[in-house]
Amino acid sequence: MDTLNIEFRYVRIYLEQLLGKKIDERLDAELRKYPEIYSSYWSKYSVKIPKKLSEISGLAWKEASVACYLVGKHRSFSDPLSITTYEKEGPFLDTLTHELIHRLVYQNQERLPGFWNWLKQKHPDATQLTLNHVPVFAVQKALYIDVFGENGAELQRIKPVSIKDDYSLAWEIVDKESYVEIIKMMKNSQSEQA
Structure with a gap:
């Protein structure tokens, strides 16, 4: 399947558990607006992005729908899909696609042993x-160029250049090896297991 339905949710108790503390009423009221805002942002890309991610990576979605929890300023992660809340569409799309690629790769681990080796x-x-982020960044870069044109690569998370952390090293590998070659190797090394 190459489509994915996303239901955006804000659940106060979930966020309080992540933070390890109660949140105030003002923040709660503000965060309650985001499911509708994010549904509106996502509606423009809800068919195209999941389909393109599947095409680019050669991997199939193993789920038809997923809940996406909105977690204020807490960091985002892929399972359960939880996204930091941003006021602007660009950072939201960037973070959501990043976490969706993590999900897609993880759901297809059994097909990728040759690639990881x-x-x-x-x-x-x-x-x-670092290694986990190489295919994520490669697919993300290809997606942005495909969906948004050559300038789409500018939507990507800012590549850290001042520090050498695991994420910046993954970007260096993607830039050095070429996102096209990494994706090609990922596709060519996939086993037929599903």
């Missing part, structure tokens, strides 16, 4: 966090 052999000193 290749990546680990090429970059034996890279951390697992």
Whole structure:
């Protein structure tokens, strides 16, 4: 399947559990607006982005729908899908597509052992966090260029250049190896298991 329905949810108790503290009524009222805002942002891309992610990666969605929890300023993560709240559409789309790619790759782990072996052999000193982000950033870059044109690459998360952390090292690998070559290797090394 190459489509994915996303239901945006704000659940106060979920956010309070993540934060380890109660949130005030003002913040609660503000966050209650975001499911509608994000549904509006996402509606423009809800068919195209999941389909393109599947086409670019060669991987199929294993779920027809997913709940996406909105978590204020808490960091985003892919499972359960939880997204930081942003006022602007660009950072929201960037974060959501990033976490969706993580989900897509994770759901298809059994098809990617050859890719992971290749990546680990090429970059034996890279951390697992860095290696996990190489296919994510490669697919994300291809998606942005495909959906938004050459300027679409500017929508990507700002590549950290002042510090050498796991994320910036993943970007360096994507830039050095070429996102096109990484995706090609990812597709060519997929096993037929589903």
